[in-house]
Amino acid sequence: MKAKANKAHEPFVRLVKRKEMKVWQSILLRAGAFLLSLLICGIVSSLITRKGMGYFFTTLVDGVFGTKRRIWNLFHETALLLIVAVAVTPAFKMRFWNIGAEGQVLIGGLCCATCMFYLGGKMNIYALIPIMLVSSMVGGAIWAVIPAIFKAKWNTNETLFTLMMNYIAACLTGFMITTWAPRGSGVVYFEKGNLPKVGNEFLLKIIVVAALTVIMWAYLKFSKHGYELTVVGESERTAKYIGINVKKVIIRTLILCGIICGIAGFLLVSGTNQSIHKTDTVAGRGFTAILVSWLAHFNPLYMTVTSLLVIFIDQGTGQIATLQGLGNSYSDIMTGIFFFIIIASEFFINYKVVFKFSVLKKAKKFAETVPPAPEIETEVKEKEEVEE
Amino acid sequence: MxxxxxxxxxxxxxxxxxxxxxxxxxxxxxxxxxxxxxxxxxxxxxxxxxxxxxxxxxxxxxxxxxxxxxxxxxxxxxxxxxxxxxxxxxxxxxxxxxxxxxxxxxxxxxxxxxxxxxxxTAADNILLGEKMPTFSIKEEAKKAEINLESVMITAEGDSKKKYTKAFAKYYGKLVALPFIKLGKAIKFNHLARKRADSLQKIADKYGFEIDLKKKIYxxxxxxxxxxxxxxxxxxxxxxxxxxxxxxxxxxxxxxxxxxxxxxxxxxxxxxxxxxxxxxxxxxxxxxxxxxxxxxxxxxxxxxxxxxxxxxxxxxGKKVELNIDRKVPVDPKPRLIINNMTILNKDGRKAVDDVSFVVNGGEILGIAGISGNGQKELLEGIAGLQRVESGEVIFHNPKKNKPVTFYHKDLKKIKKMAEEGFFHYPDGTKVDLKGKKKKEIVKLVNDEQILFYEDEIINLRHKTPREIQELGIKLSFVPEDRLNMGLVGNMSIVDNMMLRSYRKGKSIFVNRKRPKNLADHIINELEVVTPSDQTPVRRLSGGNVQKVLVGREISSSPKVLMAAYPVRGLDINSSYLIYNLLNQQKEKNVAVVYVGEDLDVLLDLCDRLLVLSGGQVSGILDARNATKEEVGFLMTKHNVQGV
Incomplete structure (x- = not known):
């Protein structure tokens, strides 16, 4: 009876949580997932362009590594994505679902742009840059701390709150742009107050981001603040048990997030774009960064790798799109496929799939090694037969 | 009868x-x-x-x-x-x-x-998940038509004019509409709510007093x-x-x-x-x-x-356990609870006017069916629950011990000296009036200013942090280890720092001492773990408990509270925990042990407090009490109370 019942109980496919994967296994699995995603991208791409897989791969590599400038651009774009990823990480590690990085970066950029518009050319560039930087940091911090205060004081839903703040930021920027350039096309270009070149136009930003990444890594891993926010994220009750002021930690961490978002906005507006636009300035980095951070398990050092891979796919497929006249959506589709497969692979790191037949096989084997069931069962069955 | x-x-x-x-x-x-x-x-x-x-x-x-x-x-x-x-x-x-x-x-x-x-609503909750019977729209329409016609026959005067054949037809279709079933998945069972009436019948039959249209919240x-x-x-x-x-x-x-x-x-x-x-x-x-x-x-x-x-x-019959229980040496009140009342989330009294004393150098057992206020009581003492009324008085055994700058600043020491808290080693009262700052600092650092009496502090309305900062060494092993007390995803070393990471002025944490402590506990208590970097969540229940108890004891507490510390542990691990508690007792710590196994409570503890419905139903001498006595007190319920 027991076996019968168990058989009926067993579903066709079952997901079983893995105990722990060895490091080399997980690396192999992720590398495999990356290659698989490239393969699928290639197949889809050859269906769209009708040019075969070879074309996809050669153009992809050429688009990223073809010229010296392209290589620099790869690292530059990586840095810009990485800094936003670094900014969202402390909040996510604290399980504060801040999806408002887009708005926080934009407000940082807007503050910077305001300084450039009103003060650019009127004062020394080296006096102006610190003012721009500080105002960006303050702007980003304010944008991030508002939802944090509401969360800490009244336990509002931070996800919705931060998301809505994005739209307010975009509208505010749009308003400022129309004020500054009423007849423009929605973009304001700045000629004065831009960041000076160090080496070439990319290097300075890459250095800043690299430094911030290492600092954030150390902050999360070695500092008391980093320790506190991890405890708050893992278990609020334990945090209270050891006397951590949870509200204070939430607000402090979000201020930090906002400051780094502000720096990102500063770099984008005064360095990369030298202009500001409602949506194109941040260009979705605030959301992509969340994926980057998550895939790296909130470790800033791993984020360099994940952001590099994302930009690799984006730039490479962007090249194909330009050559074939396919438009932006093409490279969005490819990035989408890439993320889909990589995230799916994360699932298989934690779980394994067990099919019904393999379970039953094991049960059968097990039954052969175990002595038959106790006698009581047979007795009862006999009774039943008599009754019948 | x-x-x-x-x-x-x-x-x-x-x-x-x-x-x-x-x-x-x-x-x-x-x-x-x-x-x-x-x-x-x-x-x-x-x-x-x-x-x-x-x-x-x-x-x-x-x-x-x-x-x-x-x-x-x-x-x-x-x-x-x-x-x-x-x-x-x-x-x-x-x-x-x-x-x-x-x-x-x-x-x-x-x-x-x-x-x-x-x-x-209540009715929706009851009907939830119930399968809608299928209706044929034609039959339903006909039924409604017939129904209406019967109404028409009995209707008189003006209202009779209203009911025409055509109206009845449309009315029938309209009524039937919510019962249509589209394929397998889509059903309109909006009118199923009407069945609340049949629910009301059930409620009335058995005498339930309830409004079924009320929302659950x-x-x-x-x-x-x-x-x-x-x-x-x-x-x-x-x-x-x-x-x-x-x-x-x-x-x-x-x-x-x-x-x-x-x-x-x-x-x-x-x-x-x-x-x-x-x-x-x-x-x-x-x-x-x-x-x-x-x-x-x-x-x-x-x-x-x-x-x-x-x-x-x-x-059942009492089982003899081999727990080495020594007679308490010089028990003095360490923690005094006066008329403590704590409300739970629903506003009921979880702890109801409880008073008792915990002495240093003894184990006070708290017996009771779980959920009778044990958790709230301990959390109330530890500053994790709001204490509605009553007092938690802590006697810090400071008599003849030097005051330090570790927990008191200069201002406070001055004020306490004025109130006559201190004396010099030769027995004369300390008078700091007219003394310069430097002189006082020197006296304190030379350990020349001693406490005259034990320090008495009320812990009510103090947060865990404040309690810690007052220098009160209160250790607490909570019931729910991985949700409170430890962080499952952190390594053993990181869990060791939970209590102590704030020490020092550096902005970085010092992992050296916690690592030593972790290794020490792993060795001493024989924690089975691959390494000290293993996340606590991966350890077995007994080993998790060893880590937690080990950490709480390592701070050499004055009061140690443990809630069900052996729950889910095998015999050997349990005995290890009992021995640890006994060692603490011998170090003159006031130990509070909340347990569920009466044999253990009677063999381990010196005194036994029985909680029932949040009230103290008795305090017994564990050496003379019997299991039946305790069992009876545990199930004794005050009818007026609860």
Missing amino acids: NNVQDGVFDSVLPILTLIITEENVERSVAISLKNITKTFGDVIANNKVNLDIYRGEILSVLGENGCGKTTLMNMIAGIYFPDDGQIYVNGKEVVIRSPKDAFSHKIGMVHQHFKLVDVF DMSVSEKQTVEIIKVLYKGADILILDEPTAVLTPQEIKKLFNVLRKMREDGKSIIIITHKLNEVMEISDRVAVLRKGEHIATVRTEETDEKQLTEMMV
Whole structure:
């Protein structure tokens, strides 16, 4: 009876949580997932362009590594994505679902742009840059701390709150742009107050981001603040048990997030774009960064790798799109496929799939090694037969 | 029957006996359990349990915590599947794999934690998940038409004009519309809500007082319970299992519930109540089944037994344990609790006017069925729960010990000196008036200023952080280790720092000392772990507990509170924990031990405080107390209180 019942109980496919994967296994699995995603991208791409897989791969590599400038651009774009990823990480590690990085970066950029518009050319560039930087940091911090205060004081839903703040930021920027350039096309270009070149136009930003990444890594891993926010994220009750002021930690961490978002906005507006636009300035980095951070398990050092891979796919497929006249959506589709497969692979790191037949096989084997069931069962069955 | 007056008794007796004997013959068995066994890993929850439940009776299932009451009932209700044994319903063997199966055999269970959708009304909750019968739109339309025509015939005067044939036709279609079924998935069962009327009938039949249109979030606990019971009845259950139904109710509500249950019994339903409140067992049930450590001890008729006998069956004979218990040396009050009251989330008194004293150098055991205020009491002392009223007085044993700048600043020391708290080593009073800052600092650093008496501090309204900063070494091993006390995803080393990471002015944490401590604990307490970097969540229950207790003891506490520190641990780990507690006791620590195993409580502790319904029902000398005494106090309920 027991076996019968168990058989009926067993579903066709079952997901079983893995105990722990060895490091080399997980690396192999992720590398495999990356290659698989490239393969699928290639197949889809050859269906769209009708040019075969070879074309996809050669153009992809050429688009990223073809010229010296392209290589620099790869690292530059990586840095810009990485800094936003670094900014969202402390909040996510604290399980504060801040999806408002887009708005926080934009407000940082807007503050910077305001300084450039009103003060650019009127004062020394080296006096102006610190003012721009500080105002960006303050702007980003304010944008991030508002939802944090509401969360800490009244336990509002931070996800919705931060998301809505994005739209307010975009509208505010749009308003400022129309004020500054009423007849423009929605973009304001700045000629004065831009960041000076160090080496070439990319290097300075890459250095800043690299430094911030290492600092954030150390902050999360070695500092008391980093320790506190991890405890708050893992278990609020334990945090209270050891006397951590949870509200204070939430607000402090979000201020930090906002400051780094502000720096990102500063770099984008005064360095990369030298202009500001409602949506194109941040260009979705605030959301992509969340994926980057998550895939790296909130470790800033791993984020360099994940952001590099994302930009690799984006730039490479962007090249194909330009050559074939396919438009932006093409490279969005490819990035989408890439993320889909990589995230799916994360699932298989934690779980394994067990099919019904393999379970039953094991049960059968097990039954052969175990002595038959106790006698009581047979007795009862006999009774039943008599009754019948 | 004893209550029946003599005269009445005489005349009724022959009839009564007749009824009883007839009943005995006629009473059919509703469920019969044969050799039911269930194990969880190595733990045997139920061992070959045989139990019969008759129609039209109320059976109490009685037992201590963890004796397998709920597990057994869950197997009848389809939550668990037995490893071995058979269940017979109405004499036929059945396989119950899911609650759905259970309902098909007319078995329904009301769980201790209600499973209701907050934003739905009571009626919606009850109807939830029910299959809509399919309707043919034509038939439904016709029915409605006929209905309306019958109305038309009886209608008179002006209203008669309103009803025309065409109107009836459209009306019929309109009424039928919500019953249409589109394919398999889409159904319009909006009007199913009308069935709330039939629910009201059930409620009225058994005397429930409830408004079925009320939303769940507006309901009191007892109303929610009523909804759960009606839900089970509506689904047609003849056998009802109630898991500790009175635990959440006030005495008045309990009375109402019992009246309802009696009506159900008259209706021929079988009712099983899981409980550990003896007075209620005696009041409501026809028979009592006693479980102990997973085994069925006996089933007795309520009228043939008394509370004492039941307690004996429930707790069993005392088992001698080899715990080395020394006589407390120089016990002095360390922690004094005065009239402490704590409210729980629902606003009921979880801890009700509790007063007791914990001495240094002794173990005070707290006995009681779990959920009788133990958790709140300890959390209240540790500053994690709001203490409504009362005081928590802590005696810091500082007499003749030097004051330091570690917990007191200069200003405070000056003020305390004025109030006469300190003396010099030669016994003269300290007078800091007119002394310069430098001189005072030097005196303190040279350990020349000593406390005259023990420091007395009220811990009420202090947060855990404030308590820590006052220099009060209060260690607390909470009940729920991985949700409070430890962080599952962090390594052992990182968990060691939880208490101490704030030390020092550096902005970085120092992992060197925690690492040494972790390695020390792993060695001393024989924690089985791959390394000190392993996340605590991956360790087994016993090892998690060793890590937690090890850390809490490492700070050389003055008060050590441990809630169920051996829950889920094997014998060896348990004894290790007992020894650790005993060592702390010998170091003159005041130890508070909340436990559930009475044998251990009686052999480990010096004094025993028994909690029942949030109140102290007795404080005993553990060396002379018997298990029955404690068991009786545990189940003694103050009727006015709760």
